[in-house]
Amino acid sequence: MIGAGNSQPQRHYNKKCTKPFILAVIVVILLGILSLFTGVYDIRGQVDGMDMFFITRVPRTAALMLTGAAMSMSGLVMQLITQNRLVEPTTTGTIEWSGLGLLFVYLFFPAPTLVLRMTGAIVFSFIGTMIFFLFLRRVKLRSSLIVPIIGMMLGAVISAFSTFIGLTFQMTQNIESWFVGSFAAVQIGRYEYLWLIIIVTVLIFICADKLTLAGLGEDVATSLGVNYNKIIILGTGLISFAVGIVTAVIGNLPFLGLIVPNIVSMYRGDNLRSNLPWVCVLGMGVITLCDIISRTIIMPFEVPVSLILGTVGSIVFIVILLRQRRSR
Template sequence: MPKNIIVGVENNSQPQLYNHNKIWTKPFILAIIVVIILGIISLFTGAYDIKGQEDGMDMFFITRVPRTAALMLTGAAMSMAGLVMQLITQNRLVEPTTTGTIEWSGLGLLLVYILFPAPSLVLRMTGAILFSFVGTMIFFLFLRRVRLRSSLIVPIIGMMLGAIISAVSTFVGLVFKMTQNIETWFVGSFAPVQVGRYEYLWFIIIITFLIFMFADRLTIAGLGEDVSTSLGVNYNRIVLLGTGLISFAVGIVAAVIGNLPFLGLIVPNIVSMYRGDDLRSNLPWVCVLGMGTITVCDIISRTIIMPFEVPVSLILGTVGAVVFIVILLRQRRLR
């Protein structure tokens, strides 16, 4: 057989990883275009008639533009947090909702309200970030201490820890008569978003840049402590860094928007099914799909019973629960 034919056969038999991990592909550009279209639809969706009222354009820039920007930033933040957590724990069923991280953020917010009668947004963010970091580290330490036979037990443990923290928050709220603040936080909604109340979400861009910088090390950390150490990566340090970035993103979202369940579970799993576990190449996809998912849910929440509005957490929780069950059944079928 001629040599050139042999070389051609060998090349065709090798997996084409370059095209698979390439970011700027036609599907990715199409996904960006779809998200832009969804953003335009979001800008012109709402009960207030911005075209027929005299102050329509003022309301457009006061409420509609900030809301759409908050949707995009929040979708990227929660999806990235889920992706990083799944890499660190080596478990696809892990995200801020299933690890108790979001409940710890709520407890931090509640304690800030108790210590400071009228806390600023910066104080609320600080409390949420610190407590989400502590809660996530407790969850990770618990996983390292306990040997689990099934990956399905991991999210169950996280939900149990989250339920305990939620019960503590409810008790403290009843004692200090702060239950209204807890109820407002548990109902994640973009209705209160306006100029002056969402700007801290722009820090998410910095978090995205940092995650992209350390993407390779986080991917190696996802292979386990032994492999990471053999490859020259300080496992504990990179896990601490990843936890800090997750806590920062979740804390900002919790303080500004509230509880957004299952967003970090849906998007990373869909991306990983088709693209594998390379964080650097998956991160843009996760951000874009996260933006699109939460924007679709928010548009539905604004139109399903117009002129009233359903909290977006209700739509996300319903869709996320269905996807969570599908993932569980898929893992069982593969086994």
């Protein structure tokens, strides 16, 4: 269970602006500045350098920050309401359902706008996540490993179905960018909807206490006067909204929602309201660092950031499994 081993008092973490948090913010700001000046195009030696700086570099860095916060928060909320540290959009099939939503949008609208793509991804993310929760309710064995296995099996089925639909209607090329999450195409006019993630952040912070109670289980939440089902639907809706936007604009970003919440919970416990600022800041830092690596590792070419995230996330996933085995 997610609360295991974190029974220590949380009073030490009530203060948000501690020295470590301020230091983390400074590090993320420095990474953001480094991101602004990382790239093949010489913005200081070209006549249109400053124009390119504001057309591509600034939007890309802003997209990195917003996306990092969105995926990290989604993982945190999902782990809380499922009471499992190995759960996040990648291990529940939510990402695959988003891709299926994009495919159906392209199927019915040959040249869909970004709003249509976002709508399809959000709706299918919500449907898929709710199906995942329905599966969980029927599973009696709720070990930490069984839950993500169910999610990944469900995601594999949806991914296979998406591939079949794409090949049948010759539409795979329309969503091929989704399969490889990258910020290479981000520029002015192609990322602005990511700012809606700020609304999701505010709503999660407002509902933090209720979501925390829902994480204690249906019986405990109900006894404390919380409508468990409504909170689960609300949490699922917020997750789907954030993941759908990121999927439509950026693509598939694996394991970010697994890495960051686990690192934060490892040192700070499981209080959502207290951990949310840390998760947002650390998520921004992790994805910005991975993106800088993806841009520099084989310059002048660029590796998709999803490749870096997938590699790091897989290692973290294995480490978490080994820690849980050792604790038992």
